Amino acid sequence: MTPLAASGGTDPGRFSGRGVLRRIGRIGRRVGPGRLLAGGLLVLLLLVRITDPPAVEALRLRTFDAMQALAPRVPPAERPVAIVDVDEASLGEFGQWPWTRTRLAAICRALQEAGAALVAFDIVFSEPDRLSPPLLARTVPNLSEAARADLRAQPDSDAVFAAAIGRMPVVLGQTATTTPVAWTGDGPPPQTGTAVVGTHPDPETALVAFPGLVRNLPVLERAAAGRGVFTISPERDGVVRRVPLVLRAGGTVVPTLALDILRVATGADTLLIRTDEAGVVSLRLPDLTVPTDPRGQIWVRFGPHDPGLYVSARDVLNGTVPPGRFRDRIVLVGTSSVGLLDNRTTPLDRAMPGVEVHAQLLENLLTGTTLTVPNEAVLIAVGATAAASLAIILVAPILGALGLLLFGAVVAALFVVASWHLFSGHGILFDATYPLLATSLVYLTLVFTNYFREQAGRRRIRLAFGRYLSPDLVEQLALSPEPLRLGGVEQRLTIMFSDVRGFTTIAEFYKTDPAGLTALMNRFLTPLTNAILDRKGTIDKYMGDAIMAFWNAPLPNAEHEAHAAAAALDMLARMDALNAARRTEAESGGHPVLPLDVGIGINTGDCVVGNMGSDLRFDYSVLGDPVNVASRLEGQSKFYGVKIVLGEPTAQAIRDRFPVLEIDLLQVKGKTEPVALFTLVGDEAFRRSERFGQLAARHAGMIAAYRARHWDETEAAAQACRALAVGLRIDGLYALYAERAEAFRREPPPEGWNGVTVATTK
Template sequence: MKRLKIIRRWFSRKFGYARLICLVLLVGIAALRLADFAPIEELRVRTFDFYQRFEPRVKTTRPVTIIDIDEPSLKKLGQWPWPRTSIADMVINLANLGAVAIAFDIVFSEPDRLNPDVAAKSMRYLDELTRTRLRELPSNDQILADSLRRARVVLGETGLASVVSELDMDLPFTGFATLGDKAGAEPRFYEFPGLLRNVPPLEKVAAGRGLLTIVPERDGIVRRVPMMLRAQGQMMPSLSMELLRVISGTSTILAKYDEAGVKSLAVRGLDVPTDRNGQLWVHFARQDPSIYVSAASVLDNTAPLDKIRGKLVLIGTSAVALNDLKTTPVSAAMPGVEIHAQVLEAALTHAVLAQPSYAIAVEFLGAMVLGILVIIFAPSFGPITLVGVGAVFATLLFGSSWYFYQAHRLLIDFTYPLLSTTAIYLTLIFASFVREQRQRRQIRSAFGQYISPALVEQLAHSPEKLKLGGEEREMTIMFSDVRGFTSISESYKHDPQGLTALMNRFLTPLTDAILACKGTIDKYMGDAIMAFWNAPLDDNDHQVNACNAALDMLEKIDALNKDREIEAQNGGHVYIPINVGVGLNTGVCVVGNMGSNLRFDYSVLGDSVNLASRLEGQSKEYGFPIIAGSKTALAAKDKFAILELDFIMVKGKKEPEVIYAIAGRLDVANSAKFQTLRNLTIEMLACYRSRDWEGALASIERGRRKDEAGALNYLYKLYEARIHDYQQNPPPEDWNGAFALLTK
């Protein structure tokens, strides 16, 4: 059992169950293609339809003419069927005009209802002598048969869904000879249980006879015409194939076989390729009205000579009432007789389509090669690369298939390899999705309680970030600390659990304020918090968001203090307010996973971090809870009340820094009181830095009178002390107004 687990673990790591599933899928789709599963066949033939619609066969010659029993002919000569004598006249006229051969897309399965003997029997009030003379006249069928002897005529026969009568084996049938290996795959010839033939007098004298039946495919579209099929157990040629045999002068049709089945049907001077079941893929041209001649014009000898002489003539109908309209890839209503004409045109001009026997082998090979390549390499590619490679493969498959159609009239299916490859690709994508979701759940579970939700999601979507290393980027850093926390903690010296509860009580809203403004908590240091912005997620407004977070923190602390004061009054214990100082600074830092291979934290390092910490420490000295470096303040100056405080030299740094107080939001900034105090402060700082000590003190005095709330009291006292010191001990001549902080 243990060995089995080891093998499974090795297999999962080296190969992956997803790849195994894809291999099974590849074989399964191959089996469906071999069985020619209906949806796969539908996709294939629809693609071939698109080829023909986009680039149909272009006619170079017009060897076939259709004598059309059209609406004008029916109007002139009466309803169908016409007397066989009229059909005989038509045949004679066509022969006289030079038709090479004639084929009927019509079946004369019953004796003419206008035969003289039928008239003698059915007409009333005839005397016996007239009846006798009528019976002695030749039948209309015989007259038509006599006309058939004067031309090469192929009669149409039709397949039936059931047997209506026994075949008269004394009537002629076209013979087939075979060539090649018939031991391969057995062809599935189209088969009709029954056969409807013409009346015997016509069958006996016709030069040929073939099945005119055209059967649409499952979706009702005619794409293939059986050139060799069975009807009532008898092997039969199609009408168009029989016409080709008649004009070639051969007595039999040669069926050529290969290992797949039927390869082609041949007569003298012509080889017609078919699929393995003896069907011809019709290479359709667009409907051509120019090959139609009205039947009425043939009967009244007004038919154009150039459309008859030297042509193969098909007699059929385009009349809607006679219900012989078919759907093809290029037309929604093409007369069946024109489909026979299209077959003849394509065969005689060597423009037929073919699906060679090796086509399925090519399709299988393409599907297998591409499928295996995807299984091997797809998990290693990025999504963009994978989409690009997939697009290249799809283009190559489609381009190759189109090239074979356009240049060689070969039908090579690209949809099966593409379908197979796409199915494998989607399976791998799904497996990757499931794996990533499981990995993300693990990461969220492991880190969700310790770092910000934004960072958790970043790590969940990019697990590779869970490694040592960092990157440089501009960030805004925050340090916050509770002022006088020692006094507060002493009041809980007999209640350590209460102190813990208090810490959680004020750290929670402060944390919420930071996270709500897109910040990331770096660490908690007792009652202090370190946070940063613009990592791991990009934040174009990181300075503004940090300032908003700092002001929100003060508001939340004020609300907490009000609740605690009420609780202290109700509980009868001492109330000590919580005051928070915040330092903000913006600069380039190094951010990433810091630590050892065994344990690391996502943190930030750099001089800008140190300055933020120093500024937080100075918030008590300047009397403002939020102090910001110049980059932070200047980036946020249009959205907050910004007050310049000092120009300081931090210990350990060579360059001085202008620092500011974040005194409130826009409502404060736009107030007249703040504007007045800000202007007086600017005036005071200008005098101070120009060594005008008296002017600076005067500005401070005016500021005190305007500052009714005493918001600037700490700042004024600080500058008064400095000025008095400088009056006693003037700064050096090169003094630039910067004040060196003595402590970190």
């Protein structure tokens, strides 16, 4: 004995691998497998939110879209912005785009005279006007020298446009590109000044960046009071939700169109960019500070497309705009024409003109209605997810199933209310979807863990009693361990009986091969069973070569008659396929084959369905008179020479969908009242065919002539129906009516005969 062991010291085994596993097992039993699993899932979910994969971001963005759709931005009563729209009407009157710059100069002069505070173009003029007279003098062929001289003497269109721009505050648009673009002017291009204040070592690296910047013609750039980039980059799903206010394009920091409009409107020369370690924090102009995300972007709170913002450029040029429409307003010149391809998808509209996106952004900035996402959004989401999920994990064993459900509902409601309050009251976008999803998954993990524990208990019951009870009873006992009771409920059901005709002859053929007979039975019972189960039927029992089935129990089935009819047709089709396969096998093997033929009876009515039997043994089955009638109908299929016999309730329920023909009025054995018999001769497509229409009319005439004792007409109609029914497998029915007509012609039925046939066998 070692000194340590002799003195009662610590057992070295506790530090071995087996000892660690035992300790983990004790902790697991104390905490519970469900809580351990839920805790592990929570850690994984928190890591997912921190990494923020595209699927999580897409869910968050869709939720923000839904909030905007529920509470879109309400425009101010006095609109600070208006849009001059180069719309379809303008293009129709003044010709295709691009227009000559003299016409754009005319728009500038008209807006100046109308009292516009500032004009901005959501258009870039990077190339000379192709319609400028001096340019035409150089490029148009076959002009006389006098005409060329006259064109050269006229003013350059771009110079006219530049002069109009220089007479009032005008901001020109620029566009960012994915390829570098060279500046064509002399000297450096005009540029808005920027100043950076903050702790970020290189804020330009945080901005949205493009390699190139397409500027306007130098003469226009120098004449303009400002220049801003109108490029709008949507999210991954193509929706515009946030736009940059500053970006890096062509190697320099440039403002976007909306921001430079505000800079010119406030008279500022420089943009102040405030940063921190993460990137951009805000942008500053006199009397205006705009918080942004670290990339210099802001979230736009959209309103729906607003036609009230627009004035057609045609009306501006024609001087038909109401006085005061543009006074003291910022006027954006752009296009809504579909052919000019400047439409954007927003959370509220699938095709909002890009110029209106800039207009709504301007109104956001001027009225302080932009949306914000806190830079700490990830930490907030992670903290909220962890707090709610841990609370659910801790209280789960205490509250029970109902209490836990109510607690989870309260947590979910708090998330939703907080998210909506922050959005509607403060313009803050708080992501409640991920905390909701994560806590729901944690909750479901706890629920399903309990469920699997219950399932394990049920498996133990099945193992314990499976050798002594039928599988059905074992399953019921596992689901409801309390003692099973006898009894049933009344339910309207459709019942089917099917039987193989001539099975005695087939069995005689296999009298020396009982195993072969068993294999044959399995071979035809399997497809018949599958046809029933595929149409939501319930197999009641097998009776040798016969099958009893029903529909509308134990699960409700609103179309139980139609499903039974479809199953019957499928059973015939599967039997045809089986017979074809057996014929092929017989031909290759050189032995005879007996074809299998099946008769089917279907009836509908109120029955009692449930556990039937004795205290010692019972089965889930169905009882009632409609069951007996269905059995009798199947027995009559051979007598009438048809494959399927329907009771009147079934036929009436499906006759508008399936091709149904009346067979006869029959008083079945053991019954005092006759029942109408019908047969099913095809599927729903055949019901709509012209051929069935003709057959149904001649068939009805045959039945009417038969009951009116017109035997010649009955026989003639039977022959005509037989010609129309080729391939429908009801020849025997028309042969029967022809024989009846011949027999009654020789020996008429007694007085008082009402056309009812009395069955002598079941």
